[in-house]
Amino acid sequence: MIALPTRAGKPDSTLAKAIDLAREVVLEVAEPGELGEHLGVHAEGERLVTHHFACVRAGYPGWYWSVTITRAKRGKELTVNEVVLLPGDEAIVAPPWVPYKERIQPGDLSPGDLLPVEDEDARLVPTYLVGDDPLDTPLDGDAKAQVRRVAEDLGLGRVRTLSREGLDMAAERWHDGTGGPEAPLAKSAPDHCFSCGFLVRLNGSLSTRFGVCANGNANDDGRVVTLDHGCGAHSEVKLARKQQPLPMPEHVLDTLTDDEV
Template sequence: MPAATKDAVLASAADLARAAAVEEAGAPDLVGEHLGLVVESERVISHRFGTTSPAHRGWEWTVTVTRVPRGRTPTVSEVHLLPGAGAVLAPEWVPWSERLRPGDVGPGDVLPRLADDDRLEQGYEAVGDADADELALFELGLGRPRVLSRTGRSEAADRWYAGSHGPTAPQAIAASAPCSTCGFLLLMAGSLRTEFGVCANEWSPDDGKVVSMDHGCGAHSETDVPPGPSDWPDAPSEFDPLELVDLSQVRARAVVDERGADAADGDVPAADVPADDVPADDVPADDVPADDVPADDVPADAPAEEAPADDAPVDEPADDQPADDAPADDAPIDAPVPGEE
């Protein structure tokens, strides 16, 4: 098809086109200068004028004129305000099915039914067998007109796992234990039960929501808060923090306490000085207990058994001293035995 030629009669009809634009705009000052013309087809030309309206910056008045064959008088065909190269335009129209996003449906909103939805497939149809129908319709829940297809289950699983209730959520990364070990997890039915459950903990931010098994939060049933430092000082202890004890001295004191012996009036108690450290000649006579009768006050015919060996002074050898060095039953070295003078 040959290109349309420029019509001289229509090209010279700029004043006619401007008058039509002014009439449409409502005021002469809203139509700007002539910007040029466009040959639309044979005997059809559009004249372009700028607009001075501040609400339509970048837009243009377009007036299309034409004439009949062999006619010499141009006629206005159309008048439009069209966007130019720098005009601000609205976004391209998108169908609602592609424009809708999760959370857009509010109370009272209803979505139209999609007859061909890849996420759904035909539900179970009764076959007349009572047992089979009861299993499919009631126990498995397949009595609905349509149920989730494999595609629908797969999309739901991917969406849940990658969302805010999956293992990559910030609270799941900070959790010390997964939901699979929590007592508040309700297991789901069907093929998704191995990967997802429903949280039933009212203190959890996921309460009533589907969570993955490896999700987690701080409201786990088996975790606890680690003990933190206290602002109060520690209570004083009944015992010294550290005390070194000589066990040999402890045993020596125990022997003295059991026998009820009192310490002598000497400078050093007899229980504190081991027997083998004191020479026999240095033991004063005053250290002999009162119940040990001196030899001068005892009659010559008094039997030797009247001076029991158990009444020996306190300076008996400790348990750790060998028995053959200082026998416990022998009397002190400087105490004479009655009857031997």
């Protein structure tokens, strides 16, 4: 069952009876086998109505044909405004368009792929600022070139660095990720990364909340983790007596000779 749009008001009687005309218009753009039954007529305005027909075209379940016709006041000649194929509430339609930069996920880049950032990316700020307040006015090409030259002369190495907003976004992403305190691995861990000898602290403002795991046997090796994260590979973890492997039995010396056998 297709839920069709409704309009207030009573449709014009002359236009409402023009079902055959509406059907002929649909057949100008569709094959006879793609046109189903008449589903109804709805008033769009004064002397303006729309006829709906079921669509039975393969691959279009839940869609319907829509034909809008009108006529002049006291006129007998009918005019076709448009004929379109529209999706109903249960129709299969393409998902909403998402820009490429929003669709890409960590790990999607292949060797040779490039993902440039915008010049006004809020996550980055110039390492060396030119002028009194360059953030109020975007830098032109010459100013950007000057920033690069000054950065090279001062040995800064980077034209831009993380802004406060960029740091906050990274911290939130890491905290909510698999290296955060809410990860299943962390909830079952015997202790936190804060006291683990394999933790390498980050520098700067992030050092109070994050570090990098350096345990080659851990799941998070080489990844950023929160200080309240944890796993079973903590440097100070100890096995209980019942969890320790059983000792190997003493070797048995075989004293039998070939003659005795």
